[in-house]
Amino acid sequence: MEHQRRSRGRLSQTGDTRDTDDMSRVLAPRLAHFAGVARTEHVTRAAQEMQVPQSTLSRSMVRLEEDLGVDLFARHGRTVSLTPAGRTFLTSVERALAEIERAADAVRADADPATGKVAFGFLHTMGAETVPGLLHAFRADHPRIRFSLVQNYGEAMLEGLRAGELDLCLTSPVPDAPDLVARRLDEQRLRLVVPADHRLAGRRRIRLAEAADENFVTLEPGYGMRRITDDLCAQAGFRPRIAFEGEEAETLRGLVAAGLGVALLPPPPFPRPGVVELTVTAPRAAREIGVAWLAGHPDTPPVAAFKKFLLSKRGTLLPA
Numbered sequence: 001m002e003h004q005r006r007s008r009g010r011l012s013q014t015g016d017t018r019d020t021d022d023m024s025r026v027l028a029p030r031l032a033h034f035a036g037v038a039r040t041e042h043v044t045r046a047a048q049e050m051q052v053p054q055s056t057l058s059r060s061m062v063r064l065e066e067d068l069g070v071d072l073f074a075r076h077g078r079t080v081s082l083t084p085a086g087r088t089f090l091t092s093v094e095r096a097l098a099e100i101e102r103a104a105d106a107v108r109a110d111a112d113p114a115t116g117k118v119a120f121g122f123l124h125t126m127g128a129e130t131v132p133g134l135l136h137a138f139r140a141d142h143p144r145i146r147f148s149l150v151q152n153y154g155e156a157m158l159e160g161l162r163a164g165e166l167d168l169c170l171t172s173p174v175p176d177a178p179d180l181v182a183r184r185l186d187e188q189r190l191r192l193v194v195p196a197d198h199r200l201a202g203r204r205r206i207r208l209a210e211a212a213d214e215n216f217v218t219l220e221p222g223y224g225m226r227r228i229t230d231d232l233c234a235q236a237g238f239r240p241r242i243a244f245e246g247e248e249a250e251t252l253r254g255l256v257a258a259g260l261g262v263a264l265l266p267p268p269p270f271p272r273p274g275v276v277e278l279t280v281t282a283p284r285a286a287r288e289i290g291v292a293w294l295a296g297h298p299d300t301p302p303v304a305a306f307k308k309f310l311l312s313k314r315g316t317l318l319p320a
Helices: 015-040 043-050 054-067 082-109 128-138 152-164 224-235 248-259 301-312
Strands: 073-076 079-082 119-122 146-151 167-170 180-189 193-194 205-209 215-219 241-246 264-266 275-282 286-294
Touching: 015 043, 015 054, 015 082, 043 054, 082 180, 082 301, 119 128, 119 152, 128 301, 152 167, 152 180, 152 224, 152 286, 167 180, 167 301, 193 248, 215 224, 215 264, 224 264, 224 286, 241 248, 248 264, 248 275, 275 301, 286 301
Parallel strands: 119 146, 119 167, 205 275, 215 241
Antiparallel strands: 073 079, 167 286, 180 286, 193 264, 193 275
């Protein structure tokens, strides 16, 4: 038998996205009530189990049927039974409620002070030594906190903060934006990296202006190190002639070793054969490393603990 349709529903059935959104907002609070009544097939018993007034539960079911424009229950005195439409609806409702419960369990687990999760972003150049050392030290006191690690360039990580994909990030330059909070942690000196057989390879120190005629290999536009390289060369009185652009500092070192140019880079995690790294005396070549997070964003206990740990490393984040 075809289920009975109510004479009118409260919501439009045009298929418009706004109608779907309205339907979701109206139905969501009533789904758990519906599942409880469907499970017990008794409004009074369901009200006792769910600890809500029976009158509230009865009104919720009536309004749910009116909103859908479909009878979900057949009434038999104090008991009820599901109509075919009600059984169809219950299958999807139970699946939706189970998914909501799984999501609730996941966010509660991520916020747990002892076993929660931190979404942490950092620059590629921080990945070989700095970040592993930080995590090792932090987990000495917080051994069960979990991390979701993301390596990227600075602007991409700031967008990750804004999108809610990251809790914290180590980046350079230290951002200055009204929607972010950033704290300077340390400074890292940059070096001019030249091929081992380069005319300047016998030097220990150099003024950047002495490399004005060289081909440079750099990170791509949008990377913090690219901006710093351009700014330092401008301070030295020239615009760098770019031969190659890349996405990762150690790849650039490889290009330098192959004789394809010179580069301004932070110190490598391990010595790289085929290159010589010169101290730049003028202008002062350094980059600031800082930690950033979204302004006004409440921290879970594990995020708060790791943020406090990072801030305690001010001035000692990087090797001397």
